[in-house]
Amino acid sequence: MRNTQATIRDIAIKLNISISTVSRALRGAPDVNQETKKAVLEMAEKLNYEPNRVAQSLRIKRTNTLGIIVPEISLHFFSSAISGMQEEAAQHGYSIMICQSLESFETEKQNVHMLAANRVDGLLISMSSETKDVAHIQSLINKNIPVVLFDRVSDALPVAKVVVDDHDGAFKATEHLIQTGCRRIAYIGGPLTFYISNQRKRGYLDALLHHNIIPDEQLIVHCHELHTEPLEQVKRLLSLPKTQQPDALFCLNDPIAVPVLQLLKEKNIRVPEEISVVGFTNEPVSAFIEPSLTTVSQPSHEMGKKAIELFLEQSHDLDNFTPVTATMKTTLLVRNSTRKV
Amino acid sequence: MRNTQATIRDIAIKLNISISTVSRALRGAPDVNQETKKAVLEMAEKLNYEPNRVAQSLRIKRTNTLGIIVPEISLHFFSSAISGMQEEAAQHGYSIMICQSLESFETEKQNVHMLAANRVDGLLISMSSETKDVAHIQSLINKNIPVVLFDRVSDALPVAKVVVDDHDGAFKATEHLIQTGCRRIAYIGGPLTFYISNQRKRGYLDALLHHNIIPDEQLIVHCHELHTEPLEQVKRLLSLPKTQQPDALFCLNDPIAVPVLQLLKEKNIRVPEEISVVGFTNEPVSAFIEPSLTTVSQPSHEMGKKAIELFLEQSHDLDNFTPVTATMKTTLLVRNSTRKV
């Protein structure tokens, strides 16, 4: 933003007509003389005119911009979801503004404020694992700003959501472990307040119970932090007395499962012979790591698109809108980190 | 953007003072009575006031927003660069707006227009492989909008750039292939107008010449499209008469090299015994694929940060600014897709 940018006023003066006529011509209003319109368009071209969306937004009280908050852009699940959103949003004339919370509650709050200050027309949020208090998001709802939660959602918020059936995915994954002979299956999860982790834990527990396996509290791990703690916890589990050690690890997600697989390789523990590993998400590396990782795949790109669709529906009919939850399908991808049936 | 958002006017009325005083208090101007200031801040809090950056931007002619255009968000190199930018930008009070060109010139042009219309304070661009005409970017420069090109840059543009030494990286990679006994080394590159590809090709050629190997035109491939064509071309090379077949493939980047590696596996061609493969970029999968991919790594996150730094320098001193090019270090990561020395 500097000088030298032509405005409708410049066009109006050059053409010796009023700025309202220019404005009309530019926006293709019907009640404008063809000749005038042509002249305006030509002059705009000549002056390299670029509409000022900032001024427009202020006037029409819409920015045609959507805000997105994700924990970490560079995780493939999120960049892929963003990519889906971006494509869908662009098709409907929306730009997107992106923030990352880096799994920090404070940063997430700041992000929300920043995007609200920018008067985005809607917010698409995947919550940080740290977030339990959802007042900052609730306040958006109170201000009538459409919010769509995706993947990392919260029960406490009456908003549109895009999720996969985490319970079902976890159930299938755990059942697969059981069916391939595992009995002491550990769950490596996130904080106790982390909704998505709890859903997956419930699926895991239900699968155990369904197959008459009594859950062992010792094998259920809640990590407060998702980068280094999971590895520590796995090491701890592996140092338990032989009979108490797990014979399978069901990890909250692939970004946890992949390093776990590497750790096991370092320790010369054979996968899946000695221990099976299952992840969740299906990050690209998971197919390539040796052994390839059995995981529950989520349709990240489609989830992104869907989130935009839900926003659009909601924004068309803000007054009588009831929060919908779109549940997408997961697929259990059986690869080589689990035993054959 | 809907109703119910408090403005400084609301605060002024409630407190029975002028809006300029409110404005001053809110921005922490020095010449405001402590009491007044306190009252304003409290009232702002109470009304859930959120500054309107749209109005601010229009008035001060700066948006504190940066535009980013990348070919594809979900490629790790780009999402990682974006992540670096986002973190650095946030520290300096900038928001970011993201577009993807999807390797389409037309889309890239549209992106530029959209971001210009949004009056971003600067643009960070990694050009599509299709882009040869750079007039759309030149026009930004003419309008005094700071532009920083990163990774996918163009020679024709006098702007700040963040690159790696592509020539050097390619030279090292090719030399490594030669030193491990390869003689018929193919280059799988991009379009002839694709700057980065040409740089890498030159590094490749210079390495060959340096080692007295006469380049074979037949082994130098230019793909117009980067998703499916490279595989076709490799298949073609593999169907040449035995003596004309390559014994190594140096690929423009990892997103090409990885599928190539898979193709070779399908065809039961042993890597690196029968043919060596080298990539460029170092995507996360490259370390995990079997055999792991020898590649030239680029510091994506740092390149992103650096790009923001260059923007900041430039925007501080727009008038007498000379375009700098920051060249970052690459590292040859020798893994298992090439033979041992």
Next chain:
DNA sequence: CTGAAAGCGCTAACAG
């Protein structure tokens, strides 16, 4: 079909 005028929410002289 066109123009005049008001105003979106905010900042920044200028004057007190």
Next chain:
DNA sequence: CTGTTAGCGCTTTCAG
């Protein structure tokens, strides 16, 4: 220390 005033660039009545 505070208030008045004039816009930033645009859209949108309301008149003609």
